[in-house]
Amino acid sequence: MQALMDPTATYTIPARPLTWLITGCSSGFGLALARVARSQGHRVIATSRNPAKTPELVAEFNGAEGCRWETLDIDSPDSGALIQKLEEEEGTPIDVLVNNAGWALYGAAEHFTEEEVRRQFDTLLFAPFRLTRAAVPYMRARNFGIVVNISSASSLASIPAMSIYGGAKAALDAVMKTFALEVKDFNVRMLQVNPGTFDTGMTNQLQYQAAAVDAPYADKAVGRMLAYMKSGKAELKGDVQKGVQAMYDVIMGVGPAGEGRLNEPLLPLGIGPAHFLSAQAKQAQRTLEAFGELSKSVDKVPSA
Template sequence: MAPQNILITGSSAGFGAALVHQFLSAGHNVIATSRNPARTPDLVSSITSHPSGRGRWLTLDVTSPQETISATIREAESHFGPLDVVINNAGYSVLGAVEAMDEEKARVQFDTNFWGPLRVIKAVVPGMRERRRGTVVNVSSIAGLQGIPSTGIYAASKHALEALSESLSLELAPFNVRVLLIQPGGFRTNFLNPTTSLQTLPFPPAYTSTPLHTALDRFAAYEGHQLGDPEEGAKRIYEAVMQEGMWKEVGADGKGWLRLMIGSDAWERGTKALEGKLENIRGLRRVAASTDIKK
């Protein structure tokens, strides 16, 4: 297969960095991006000086205005040509009680986790549609399927991204443009590190010894003990994009599947969440039908 042109947001750590290395090592052209490349000079240098000559690094803050995002996409395409794959990986989370979440922190989460990917999508999809090829990858979370105490706003932003991805995949299918939605569980990245990524807000005293309090304690203890290996997660994402490896082994290629859960914890939690929702829906069939206009 000829080298693909890949752009990845949030490339400075975690899944982003692992994905950059995964695609580069496979011989593809990679445009890594981050909000502040100066913070990771060694990583940036390792990509831009990669022996293959196929690595580039651009500054991209997904919370920037649409005009800035579109200009960065044009700059990215000036290096290797039109983009074949765009991976919306940049993410941000603040934990805390819904009632204690100030509006500015809620807006920043949505700006990064939902509006940011939408801006990137708006910049790349017209070209993909016209060329009738391309793949958009949106990195969500298992929280996009089920919110738990303390993750209300973060989960809401990921639910929004999932709904967007569902609609987008149906809109772009006639143009041979794929959409993939990644739902990771807990992986040993820096995402839960309070010094680099995660913020936790103080909660009202009334929540002491409630599920919210328990959830926050578990998140604090979870750092460094997550089940997921980010390198293996990056491989599964790569295989889903390229439709090879385990993605092909389980028969996912050619089925048009939207979702890729990675992490056994994501699969367990997702399965239980969906079973619970289905039980709820099925139990109310007669109630739902009772509101129809009588014939």
């Protein structure tokens, strides 16, 4: 349980404007959070794969004091070079790294190809892990840093058609929980954010597996979910602005959502994630009631 929460950890945040590097700022959470951080007087380095597609946003941030827009392809094996350049060549400390950029691949687990799975994991696991590994040494040296990983409600529950997307997000969650324990003594904090359904534009950019769903699945859970997502009528309950404001407050430890909660490692956003966490707690209790004593009995020296 220590990997989920460490009540002994103490984190401090310097009383100065921080420098944020946020991935995936061309839309959605990335853009909204970048604007909130900037409005609070922080320096923001907004990034996207292809800034030429959003010249108005590039101009907006390049024209704001202390802010800028950078090109960053998170899937590139050399993506960490941007952090190295900022830190070592320009003397720009990255105080807050927000791993937000990503995409989702939907389909039946049985039909995914290994190549499709690897592409999804490259973006959702290896890319943010690569950037985090690049940033943490500098954060450790300064004895301060915050890494925010935008995960998903699908990493908290089993949702039909989202096995690979949810699996990649869950893998990142698991890696970062342990990473967080390893760096907490250096005043480096990691926060996992698990949003539900928000109108971030992501549903318009969903990708689907190449293979057609076999007939037996068509009118079952997977087929119904795929038809629902492709219909354009998916219900998006979350308010993006409310979500990013809550996110900012928890990151900075301010406001009603964040004050006194810097030790909390996981932030659910939306009705769905809160429900999933509650269901997890109930399932854990049922498991302990069914197998708790059995589990303890198989050690060499059974404990009380």
